[in-house]
Amino acid sequence: MISLDMLESYDIFKELNDDQLTAIQKHCEMEEYKRGDRLFREGDEATHLWIVSDGQVDLRFELPSGRSSSGENTTVSSVSAQDAAAKVLGWSCFVPPHKMRLSGYCSTRNCTVIRIKKEDILKLFEKDPGMGYLIMSYLVTVVGYRFNQFQDEVAKNMGENIMSSW
DSSP, rough: OHHHHHHHSGGGTTTTTTTHHHHHHHTEEEEEEETTEEEETTSSOOOOOEEEEEEEEEEEOOOOTTTOOOSSEEEEEETTTTTOOEEEGGGGGTTTTTSSEEEEEOOSSSSEEEEEEEEHHHHHHHHHHHHHHHHHHHHHHHHHHHHEEEEEHHHHHHHHHHHHOO
């Protein structure tokens, strides 16, 4: 079982009180993956909120069948347990059309993640709207962070393309 101290150490839960952490704790599942394992696929139903507890998860675009990829050229972003700003994945479970926008792959020797079912967390939010507000406010920050990462990567790639055409 995941300890309250562990949950409290994640930025997404740091503003929650002990009763709220205990309520969340009951719905947490810990899973382990090995390098190259896919956690979820682009287009899958987004059914869980994920927290990277150990290791790193790469978020990638999937190429159409028949096109090879080393993984590196389709990696949009990486989420690491050391990344204090945004260890959270799966915010798509709260946003229509409730589909995963990218695929997630374990990119370190091992990855450990905590998963919480969307239905379970939404029930907690109904019982405790304050908890819902705190968690959703944090998730908006994560979305903004990822958007900025994406913009930086696009700008970098555009600069490289311009330089290579000279």
